[in-house]
Amino acid sequence: MNSMKLLSSSKSLAQNGVFSRFYYTNRFNKATLYSRISPLGSPDKSVEAELDDWLKHGNNIRVAELQRIIHDLRKRKRFTQALQVSEWMNKKGLCAFSPTEHAVQLDLIGKVRGFLSAESYFNKLKDQDKTEKTYGALLNCYVRQRQIDKSLSHLQKMKELGFASSTLTYNDIMCLYTNIGQHEKVPDVLREMKENNVSPDNFSYRICINSLGVRSDLEGIEEILTEMEDQPHIKMDWNTYAVVASFYIKAGLTEKAIDALKKSEQKLDNKDGTGYNHLISLYTSLGNKAEVLRLWGLEKEACKRYINKDFIIMLQSLVKLDEFEEAEKILKEWESSGNYYDFRIPNIIIVGYVKKGLHEKAETMLENLKEKGKTTIPNSWGIVAASYLDKGQAKKAFKCMKAALSLFTENKGWKPNLRVVTSILDWLGDEGSVQEVEEFVESLKRTVPVDRKMYHTLLKANVRHGERVDKVLDLMKADKINEDEETKSILAMKSS
Known part of the structure; x- marks a missing residue:
């Protein structure tokens, strides 16, 4: 669910980032079924053929191994392949599906094919398989796709059957109200939960704290926090105090925020x-x-080994604080860390330099990376070009935009800034050589449709250098761009 991204604990985040590999090969380093499926990273690649081939070659398949594979693929968000394994296991009749297996498959169907398909699967289940687990899985599908009426009517059915006694069920409904922006209803769900003798967990309380914070109800937050701290079954965690601190920060209550942050740090592993x-x-x-x-x-x-994400967070913080000298030190730490190259890391400082008007330093960093054979992206060169242009340095803007265009790749989402391109074309028409203009226009045509401005720049450059313009005019006509008054004005410069 979307709200879970905002409210998830450090434990769940860590689980999403660290994948189980213990059954990739066995202790004799022989290939396992998982070692055949794991490399099929693209969700478009079917794993069914691999499963069939494994059986065809006389290999045994244990149900427990398939369950571990499904579990791992789900953690890695490879839901389509996880569903394929689950459906293959069911189709082959390798084991009689319990309500737990049905619930897993139902959840995967909802993620891959939507709640209608999940609903259809649920309706075809035998009565003995329609338990709290499968009802809960279908509720989660409805909530995830924000089906308000279906979620609430399904919850009512669960209550009638006595299946609404789990914390997860109430958490789902609180997440539904969070996702649709009805934060005022979340505390009522928590209250009902407690009235029905269902014990809230850390996540329940955190959803409620979030809903109160969105509504700037700091008094309500403090009441919930006190209640949490008084519950013997609740183990206070760093994330809860961090969420509270974030709302204090937004409210400008610095002392309370620092107090919450200190408590958060005390609970930190x-x-x-x-x-x-x-x-x-x-x-x-x-x-x-x-x-x-x-x-x-x-x-x-404490962590000994720190990953690129750690460097990204730290550099973003230092740049935000205008601490560029400290940021440069951290960048050097990263460069000597042995971590894989990730342009996003130096790019944080590059973008920070541009925002501070230090475009020369930004360009120097890009040039140094280029000289070392490291990847850069067109957008970074483009924003440096724009910065130079804003300072009236068109020649340097031209140089940076050339570098940006040289890195252009189809379908990567980047397009040159029209204002910057137009200004550079104006400058080239007045100052550039014919060769410079031709090369720039040629590279520009790979990123945006050819237009009158490009041809007028070509005409200006050729006219200024006393070159013939017949070929340019022919190309202009071929591209169905008719001469206008400005075209005639440029051509008139030739005879004056």
């Missing part, structure tokens, strides 16, 4: 990089450089 990153971001919002650097030091000491 000292090897939880995600938690450190989150706290670093929140202290950045407070403008507290000292705490940002202190937590980075603790993270490096």
